[in-house]
Amino acid sequence: MKLKGAQILIQALKQEGVKVIFGYPGGAVIDIYDELYRENIKHVLVRHEQGAVHAADGYARVTGQVGCVLVTSGPGAANTVTGIATAYMDSIPLVVLTGQVPTALIGTDAFQEVDIVGITRPCTKHNFLVKRIEDLGKTIHEAFHIARSGRPGPVLVDLPKDVMQATGDYEPVSFPDHAPKSSPVPSQIFYIKDLIAQSRRPVLLTGGGVILGRASEELRRLARRTMIPVTSTLMGIGAFPGSDSLWLGMPGMHGTYYANMAISHCDLLIAVGCRFDDRVTGKVDHFAPEAKIVHIDIDPSSINKNVIADVPIVGDCKAILKAINDLLEKDNFTVKEEERTEWLRQIDTWKTENPLSYCQSDEVIKPQFVIQKLYELTRGKAIITTEVGQNQMWAAQFYLFDEPNTFVTSGGLGTMGYGFPAAIGVQIAFPDRLVVDIAGDGSIQMNIQEMATAIQEMLPIKIVILNNGYLGMVRQWQQLFYEKRYSQTDMTYQPDFVKLAEAYGFMGLRATKPEEVEPVLKKGLSHPGPVLMDFRVAREECVYPMVRPGAPIHEMTLGSREMTN
Amino acid sequence: MEKKEYTLSLLVNNKPDVLARVAGVLGGRGYNIETLCVDATLDPRYSKIVLTTIQDKSTINKIEKQLIKLHDVHKVTDITDTGAVSRELLLVRMKLTEKNKADIALIINSFNGRVVTMNGDHCVIEITGEKEFLERAIESLKPLGIEDSARTGIVALERY
Numbered sequence A: 001m002k003l004k005g006a007q008i009l010i011q012a013l014k015q016e017g018v019k020v021i022f023g024y025p026g027g028a029v030i031d032i033y034d035e036l037y038r039e040n041i042k043h044v045l046v047r048h049e050q051g052a053v054h055a056a057d058g059y060a061r062v063t064g065q066v067g068c069v070l071v072t073s074g075p076g077a078a079n080t081v082t083g084i085a086t087a088y089m090d091s092i093p094l095v096v097l098t099g100q101v102p103t104a105l106i107g108t109d110a111f112q113e114v115d116i117v118g119i120t121r122p123c124t125k126h127n128f129l130v131k132r133i134e135d136l137g138k139t140i141h142e143a144f145h146i147a148r149s150g151r152p153g154p155v156l157v158d159l160p161k162d163v164m165q166a167t168g169d170y171e172p173v174s175f176p177d178h179a180p181k182s183s184p185v186p187s188q189i190f191y192i193k194d195l196i197a198q199s200r201r202p203v204l205l206t207g208g209g210v211i212l213g214r215a216s217e218e219l220r221r222l223a224r225r226t227m228i229p230v231t232s233t234l235m236g237i238g239a240f241p242g243s244d245s246l247w248l249g250m251p252g253m254h255g256t257y258y259a260n261m262a263i264s265h266c267d268l269l270i271a272v273g274c275r276f277d278d279r280v281t282g283k284v285d286h287f288a289p290e291a292k293i294v295h296i297d298i299d300p301s302s303i304n305k306n307v308i309a310d311v312p313i314v315g316d317c318k319a320i321l322k323a324i325n326d327l328l329e330k331d332n333f334t335v336k337e338e339e340r341t342e343w344l345r346q347i348d349t350w351k352t353e354n355p356l357s358y359c360q361s362d363e364v365i366k367p368q369f370v371i372q373k374l375y376e377l378t379r380g381k382a383i384i385t386t387e388v389g390q391n392q393m394w395a396a397q398f399y400l401f402d403e404p405n406t407f408v409t410s411g412g413l414g415t416m417g418y419g420f421p422a423a424i425g426v427q428i429a430f431p432d433r434l435v436v437d438i439a440g441d442g443s444i445q446m447n448i449q450e451m452a453t454a455i456q457e458m459l460p461i462k463i464v465i466l467n468n469g470y471l472g473m474v475r476q477w478q479q480l481f482y483e484k485r486y487s488q489t490d491m492t493y494q495p496d497f498v499k500l501a502e503a504y505g506f507m508g509l510r511a512t513k514p515e516e517v518e519p520v521l522k523k524g525l526s527h528p529g530p531v532l533m534d535f536r537v538a539r540e541e542c543v544y545p546m547v548r549p550g551a552p553i554h555e556m557t558l559g560s561r562e563m564t565n
Numbered sequence B: 001m002e003k004k005e006y007t008l009s010l011l012v013n014n015k016p017d018v019l020a021r022v023a024g025v026l027g028g029r030g031y032n033i034e035t036l037c038v039d040a041t042l043d044p045r046y047s048k049i050v051l052t053t054i055q056d057k058s059t060i061n062k063i064e065k066q067l068i069k070l071h072d073v074h075k076v077t078d079i080t081d082t083g084a085v086s087r088e089l090l091l092v093r094m095k096l097t098e099k100n101k102a103d104i105a106l107i108i109n110s111f112n113g114r115v116v117t118m119n120g121d122h123c124v125i126e127i128t129g130e131k132e133f134l135e136r137a138i139e140s141l142k143p144l145g146i147e148d149s150a151r152t153g154i155v156a157l158e159r160y
């Protein structure tokens, strides 16, 4: 049966199991929207295309499915770039469908033409321009396959208008996993077992790969059996329970004292699904100086990129962790108490010497206090998205996550304006979960227009603004490294967030004193609809510990004991 | 680490944009491509790209890993120091005078070159060989007045 291009596209999306599309229409995709009008695929109409990509990204992060975006050519396509780059840096599977001018006009500077394939070449896993209707169905299936296989990532498909209008045949194609999951090499697994057995000061360092690879259970099994403490990069938070006594918190620039000390003193570092970002390693030459480093990652190009591994293992981290666990189980491997006590006691000492802390105040709201209260009141059960800056770091430090896929944040790119639209995607995926965006007053204004989307979709998202009237994280650097020259970081001029929220149809709440924090949170969190909570927090609070850029991670400024206000 | 010229041979899809993706992997990281040769293989669905770049060993390893990640790249081989046969073609245009004619003829002869075309008082010479061989040829021709020249960049093929 002959189908129109737009129909083939929709059939292919259905075949791929797409349940929701985040998008924004325009001339180049009007034929696709005309098909959607007849079809029963859900479409979420955002208010800015960047929001569509972040929403699809949030959806993908919590469901593990490929997020799908549809936008028009030219400005619509160009507006997706930040979202695509965000997903690319965090290895999130997306398929972004962009309209394009008719094939005959490509390259003529036609109205609303941009070379989006060229623009996104370095920030997509792969991208396609579909020039012939015969290639359409296959290309869509291939795009989904690429997005989800191996190390996932965003794939863009550029769809010229005439191809959407042409007629052709459609045959569903399925792509076998052409890179079959190589099974773990037994000798390597034995070797790791030996290393674990010999080690007196081991640490597990996990990253986003553990979450993407759904290896959380195997990680827990391994850590508990071997009594190895676990630290995790920002992207890996949630894979290991934040309430477990083996949990060290996040390492690196704003990592905990004890995570950084543990890495700096360990004799074995088992790194799983992480890529040794400079925010994690600090000065690379001083990173884990005494350790044998085992690096397990699905992407060969991550290995030996920033840190040289003694034992590099390329493969699916779940399969590899499982193989290690199975071997340990088969051998009835147990750690003798006395082999770990010294190390665990040392870590406990570090924990009590310098816990995560801040100076509570009776007069001003401390941002960390808001997060702690939020954690208590939600009993750690919320799905948290974040914006970028201090708010993001405090969320990572003071909210404890017990499950994977419950902390949704832009790690690699650090995109302000990510958290709120991402929360939309999360809430669409899980209508019954409590979804909270922890925001700064700067970041929230980058995609605040999406409040209209949340209202239209009746999503009960809660926004918590830690409002310091500054671009706080940049201000912090100016305070610490630029003698308090607060160049262009004062954002005292801001809308009345409560009124703005109400104008969109949100409930708007504000707290200005510490004693108002709990009542406002209680009221906001228990409201069945969307709520924006504006917490006026201490203006010049800093995130600590802090490792100066370029310094080794054991050299931390702790700061927490001094009053900053 | 010590830098030197590496030769990579890539088997890629013969499609638009593939060269840009390959070039982007190097260019996007600030690495220069010294020479580049591309043509379809016997199977027209694929092309072979031979490129050279000056790097240290660890950087070349990273580049290889990034290249093989490209969806259109099927194979990346570092054929530096493998004894692969490598050749380059040089074209040189010279202005002929009564004075230089004889010397040019001699040089062409000693480099196994040939005159491709002769137009009035201009001639274009072709010489093939390894990189250093061509450099020597250029040095010899220079004093006799090179008007312009072009080189293909290296093509290379493994011996087995």
Ligand SMILES: Cc1ncc(C[n+]2csc(CCOP(=O)(O)OP(=O)(O)O)c2C)c(N)n1
Binding pocket: A387, A388, A389, A390, A391, A392, A414, A415, A416, A417, A439, A440, A441, A442, A443, A444, A466, A468, A470, A471, A472, A473, A474
């Ligand atoms: C799109 C974008 N622009 C600029 C930056 C640089 N930047 C990083 S943190 C930050 C300040 C964020 O301020 P705010 O959202 O108020 O959060 P706070 O740090 O005060 O919690 C800025 C400007 C960024 N990360 N993203």
